[in-house]
Amino acid sequence: MAEPIDTTPLISLITINYNQAVVTCDLLESTRTLTYPRFEIIVVDNGSREDPTERIQQGNYPNVKVLVSPENLGFSGGNNLGIRQAKGDYIFLLNNDTIVTPDLLEQLLKPFFQNPLVGVSCPKIRYYDQPTIIQYAGYHPLNEYTGQTWAVGLMEPDLGQYEQPGPTYFAHGAAMMVSRAVLEKAGSLDDSFFLYYEELDWSMRIRRAGFQIYYQPKALIYHRESMSVGKENAMKVYYHTRNRLWFMRRNVVGFPLLIFYLYYFGMAIPKALGYYTLRRKPSYLKAVKDAIVWNLKHSVKQSVVTSPPVAMVANTALEV
Known part of the structure; x- marks a missing residue:
């Protein structure tokens, strides 16, 4: 049986x-x-x-x-x-x-x-x-x-x-x-x-x-947050910088992406560079530079971003 x-x-x-x-x-x-x-x-x-x-x-x-x-x-x-x-x-x-x-x-x-x-x-x-x-x-x-x-x-x-x-x-x-x-x-x-x-x-x-x-x-x-890579180090700075830009390039298009570029390179990156300079963190400065260079060397496939995101359910049940 x-x-x-x-x-x-x-x-x-x-x-x-x-x-x-x-x-x-x-x-x-x-x-x-x-x-x-x-x-x-x-x-x-x-x-x-x-x-x-x-x-x-x-x-x-x-x-x-x-x-x-x-x-x-x-x-x-x-x-x-x-x-x-x-x-x-x-x-x-x-x-x-x-x-x-x-x-x-x-x-x-x-x-x-x-x-x-x-x-x-x-x-x-x-x-x-x-x-x-x-x-x-x-x-x-x-x-x-x-x-x-x-x-x-x-x-x-x-x-x-x-x-x-x-x-x-x-x-x-x-x-x-x-x-x-x-x-x-x-x-x-x-x-x-x-x-x-x-x-x-x-x-x-x-x-x-x-x-x-x-x-x-x-x-x-x-x-227990951040136990794998620690609270702050050059590797964390590199991947946060690199992947925020990479994520946006893969998932946002058109006018919003243009505004993001202006914000990111006109405000966010200069602010980070100034902060790391004042704190005398040359490894962090290099991490930011390397993160940007990585993005310049990698292109996004169009298929990743051509489909618009699916809309959320009309009235999300979350109270925020």
Whole structure:
């Protein structure tokens, strides 16, 4: 007699490790509390100085597979490596510097079954060191003239003001569950970003493909922000500068892009250069220069930006 087929969706949880085996094991330890019955965990090591496989195996964490890359593929490349190995019906990208809560996976799945247009589900994110303070409760729309957006509720005490679920403009790279349908229609993260802005670019492509990005406040994680690259360094300056410009070039066209160029090169870049000069940070000045030169050497394929973004649902359920 054939065994019954388990129709419970399989979730593939993917996390990136880069010289942070202890932090990654803290996350894996927290996954022991997950109550969802069917998930696998893929840890992608991004060219760390020491292979974390043995340490992770010693923890005897359930359903964990370690993929070791000989080189650092960045956030986008590392997650894409994990996605290629994932067997799940849903892919959950989760930063290694997070701590999960027991019903996280069940809550993130609900929007997919309630609305077939949902392609991405994101939890509420609070800071690990300030567990009552919000980091993410959805995203505000992009200002196409300045290239700026910011998370709803950022740095606010969580007093229940963002408990209404609904569509939002961007997913948060620290924690986003994606359906297989999104991967098939919109593709995965773009490797060209390496670090920063990749989830914003992906969000734009996902919405252009006709999907909604959904904020689910009943799902909750805690995030130790900026543990991988630190609070400020030349690499962070380089990728923030490079990828903000790259993101805008890929996703904004016409008059708004022209205004952005005037703003960015007339105000934002001179301000940054003056600040780093006063602080005597020559490596930061070089990072800004290198970021601009990189963009001058790389062209954007027209197919990336010719399709207009899909409009948000008429009256978003988020209270902002």
